[in-house]
Amino acid sequence: MAAAGDARLADVGIGLRQPHYAELLRTTPPLAFVEVHSENFFADGGAALAVLQQARSSYAVSLHGVGLGLGSAVGLDPWHLDRLLRLADRIDPVRVSDHACFARAEGRGGVVHANDLLPIAFSEASLAVMATNVSQVQDRLRRPLLVENLSSYVSFADDAMSEPEFFARLCRGTGCGMLLDVNNLMVNALNADAPDPVAACCAFVDALPAGIVGEIHVAGYCETGEIVIDDHGSRVRPAVWAVCAHALRRFGALPVLVEWDTDVPALGVLLAEAAHAATLHG
C-alpha cells in the first residue's frame, strides 16, 4: 500500500495552482505529476510560464485543457491549437487532455467562445464532430489525447447512444483515450436523482471497455439545495472515493488527479487528499 511517506505517491498528482506555486517548488512533495490548465500558460512568456518550466524540472506535467471545445460543430480555433502545440513543445507533458464538450458556436458577429464546458449530444452527428476534432488535435500534437466526460447541467432529449458507448466509439475511432472524471459521474447521478448514485456511477464505469481510460480525476462538489455543482472547491466525498476505487479495481493502477480549483486550501490539505488517493492504488 502506498502512503504519504513513500518516495513518490503511486501515480497520483495534484493541480498546480497559483497559491501553491512557491511552496510546491520549494518543498517538492513526492507527487507523481502535477496538472495545469493549459490555457493559463498560453502567454508568450512571463512569470506563470517560468513557474511551470521550473515545476517541470521536478515533476511530470499533465496539460489539461478547458478551452479546445472538442465537440464544437464549427470546428477548432487554429489559434488555440497553435498555442497548445507550442506549450506541449515547451513542457513535454506526460499527458494532454481536454473535455467532451462544445464551447465555440456562431454568435453575433462571428464565432464566439463560451469559455465553459457546454454539453454535447450523444448522437452519430456529434460523434462525427468530436472524432474529426480529436483527430485534428492528435495530428498536430503527434500524440494521443485524453478526452474527459463532463458534469452537465442539461442534456439533450434525442441522444441516440449512452455516454459510455459514445466514449468507446470515440476512442476506437480516433485512438484517443478517455479521462474518467468520477466526480463528474457523481454530480450527474445526483442531479438525475439516481436512487443509488454510487451504483449508477459504477455501472457507467463497468460499461466502458477496458483499456480506454488513461487517467482518473477526483474532486469535490457542492450542493446548493436545488442542484449539485461541480465546483472543485472542497474535499473529495467518500462516495466519489468509492467510485474511484471501483474504477481502479476495474482498470488497474491508472494515474489519479486530485482537482481543487476554487477556495484552494493549504497545500497540506491537498497533499493529504493525494495521499488518500495513493492508498486506493492498493
Add this chain to the structure above:
Amino acid sequence: MDEAQRQVALMRALAGAPADGLRERGARAARGLEAYRANAEASAERALAAVFGTVQAMVGRDDFRHLAREFWSAHPPQRGDLGEWGAAFPAWLASHPAMAPWPYLGDSARLDVALHRNERAADAALDAASLSLLESGDPARLRLELMPGSALIRSAWPIATIHRAHALEGDEAERAFEGVRDAIAAERGEDMLVVRQGWRAVVVPLSQPEARWTEALLAGADLASALDRAGAGFDFAAWLQAAIRNDWMKGVAVSND
C-alpha cells in the same frame, strides 16, 4: 437536429432565449441553464478583474461585476483563453454612458491592459553586444528595440498618478489620493512607459520629449529619426543609461532597407 444548430440554440438559451430540445423540463432545465449562466458571469468578473484592477478599485466591486456581465454580453470572448479577452474593454468603458462622470476610466483601463499584456509578453534579455553598433553604425540605419510588451500610454488624464495611488495603502494612499484629486481637477495629462521589472510590469512616467522618443521607437523609427522626433529637450545619453540599467532595451538592430 443539426449539431451546429443545436449548439447555437443552447448558446442562445444561455443568453435568455427559450430552450428547445433539452431532456430536462421546467424548473429542472431552468436550474441547469442558470448554473451555466452563473459560471459565465463569475468567469467574466474574474477574468476582467485580473486585468483591470485599477478600474475595479475605482468603480467598486459591485459596479465592476455589473460592467463585466454587460461587457461579456456586448463583446463575448472569441478565444478559449480569457487572458486574451478584454482588449475592447477600455474603449467600451470610455463610451459607456453611465461612466461619463469619470472620463479618465477608459485611459486607466488602457493602462491596466498594457500592464497585463506586458506581463504575458515574451521573455527577452538585452543583447549587450549589439550596443557597440551605437558607436560605429549610421544612426539613420540603426533601430533601438525595446523589450517585448513595452507600451507607451499618452493620456489627457493623470492615469499614472491614479494607478500609483491605488497601489499604496494607509497614510501614503491618503496623501496620494489628495494628489490624484488635484491632478484630475487640473486635467493634468500624463505620458508613461509600461515595462517589465523582474516579472512585474511597472509604469515609468515620461516627459513629453521622452514620450515622443518612445513613440518613435515603438513605431520602428530609425535612431536619427527618433532623435529628431524627440526634439531638443531629450537627453539621449541619460535615457540610454536608464534603459540599460532598467532592462527597457532589447538591443540595437541594423535596418536592412
